[in-house]
Amino acid sequence: MADRKAMDEEIRQQFPLVFNHPEIAYLDNSATMQRPSYVLDAMRDFYEEENANPLRGLYDLSMRATEQYENARELVRGFINAKESAEIIFTRNATESLNLVGYSYARTFLKEGDEVLITIMEHHSNLLPWMQAAKEAGAVLRYVECDEYGHISGEAFREQITDRTKIVAMTEISNVLGVRNDVKKFAKIAHEAGAVFVCDGAQSVPHIPVDVQDLDVDFLAFSGHKMGGPMGIGVLYGKRKLLDEMPPFLYGGEMIEYVKRDSATYAELPHKFEAGTVNAAGAVGLGAAIRFYQKIGFGTILEREKYLSRCMMEKLSALPYVHILGSKDPENHHGIYTFTVDGVHPHDIAAILDEDGVDVRAGHHCAQPLMKFMHTLSTTRASVGFYNTEEEIDRLVKSLSTVREKMGIV
Numbered sequence: 001m002a003d004r005k006a007m008d009e010e011i012r013q014q015f016p017l018v019f020n021h022p023e024i025a026y027l028d029n030s031a032t033m034q035r036p037s038y039v040l041d042a043m044r045d046f047y048e049e050e051n052a053n054p055l056r057g058l059y060d061l062s063m064r065a066t067e068q069y070e071n072a073r074e075l076v077r078g079f080i081n082a083k084e085s086a087e088i089i090f091t092r093n094a095t096e097s098l099n100l101v102g103y104s105y106a107r108t109f110l111k112e113g114d115e116v117l118i119t120i121m122e123h124h125s126n127l128l129p130w131m132q133a134a135k136e137a138g139a140v141l142r143y144v145e146c147d148e149y150g151h152i153s154g155e156a157f158r159e160q161i162t163d164r165t166k167i168v169a170m171t172e173i174s175n176v177l178g179v180r181n182d183v184k185k186f187a188k189i190a191h192e193a194g195a196v197f198v199c200d201g202a203q204s205v206p207h208i209p210v211d212v213q214d215l216d217v218d219f220l221a222f223s224g225h226k227m228g229g230p231m232g233i234g235v236l237y238g239k240r241k242l243l244d245e246m247p248p249f250l251y252g253g254e255m256i257e258y259v260k261r262d263s264a265t266y267a268e269l270p271h272k273f274e275a276g277t278v279n280a281a282g283a284v285g286l287g288a289a290i291r292f293y294q295k296i297g298f299g300t301i302l303e304r305e306k307y308l309s310r311c312m313m314e315k316l317s318a319l320p321y322v323h324i325l326g327s328k329d330p331e332n333h334h335g336i337y338t339f340t341v342d343g344v345h346p347h348d349i350a351a352i353l354d355e356d357g358v359d360v361r362a363g364h365h366c367a368q369p370l371m372k373f374m375h376t377l378s379t380t381r382a383s384v385g386f387y388n389t390e391e392e393i394d395r396l397v398k399s400l401s402t403v404r405e406k407m408g409i410v
Contacts, residue, residue, distance in 0.1 A: 102129030
């Protein structure tokens with residue numbers, strides 16, 4: 001116990017907001033993580049020492065900015081084990097990354113009568129782009145459903161995929177249930193059917209090792225802010241062959257090779273998809289977040305988050321009026337717990353918890369089809385990061401134990 005408390009203190013000291021504000025128990029990590037000083041310092045250093053437009057200037061400052069920007073791309077490449085840095089496209093967030101594929105790939109290759117297959121548990125960001133692309137192409141959007149615990153079987157998946165399926169889009173870890181899909185298995189089945197596989201890694205990349213070559217996904221999207229990086233920087237990984245075949249998503253400066261009055265040729269990857277002034281400081285911050293993860297070590301991160309997830313399951317389950325969605329096994333939650341409280345609306349729960357300094361999320365979590373499938377409209381969600389502590393979970397449970405009484409329920 002003493003060793004765990006010492007580790008808690010050592011890690012938390014590196015996150016200014018949680019360390020400087022012990023009155024806050026921040027348990028909304030699925031929405032965004034807090035930033036370590038290492039990331040904040042890296043971004044400040046960039047703005048103070050190397051701030052210039054990357055890729056455009058021939059003077060020293062601009063070239064140094066370009067080097068920092070491309071170094072960040074290489075750090076991302078190594079972090080997810082892409083074959084080459086040209087397969088790493090910087091975007092604003094996972095949502096923009098998924099929209100990029102929806103516009104540039106789907107609108108180019110989807111045809112009338114084709115099918116797009118997604119799961120019932122997708123975040124709206126991995127649903128709406130495919131809904132729109134299918135409508136425009138005259139294609140069909142199909143869903144594969146999970147069981148009550150959030151699991152999707154190979155049989156259920158195979159039943160929905162057909163020879164008309166051209167795109168499969170799936171989250172690796174659900175932002176509602178915390179369950180992990182067997183992306184490697186499903187990508188293999190999709191490829192055997194001739195479909196490309198798009199993986200939403202927004203909840204997985206920050207919490208588990210992700211190797212795109214091992215998974216053999218065609219595209220992977222994730223956001224920097226969910227892993228301690230800044231807001232406004234995201235990543236799209238794509239296999240080079242597919243990215244080469246896709247038209248640009250945005251048009252303008254820096255994504256061109258040559259422009260005439262009536263035609264243009266476009267820059268090579270990855271710059272074809274990075275029009276305009278790029279978020280260089282954001283990329284530097286994301287690169288710093290990756291270095292910070294490497295410094296802490298995924299072994300430590302996994303051990304801490306698994307421990308906290310077990311604590312969350314045990315302590316929430318002790319409250320008879322609290323009902324957790326999905327599996328009863330903490331190994332299937334990856335630190336994400338979505339629940340209801342008998343007789344109390346989730347917004348009221350979140351408001352009462354906030355009065356006690358506990359920050360959680362309430363609502364449909366941008367996953368309304370899943371909410372309906374689970375026979376509920378709204379839930380409360382608590383989610384941990386590796387800098388959280390058991391004491392913060394105790395604060396959550398203590399506050400939850402007062403909710404019904406404060407709402408006048410005897």
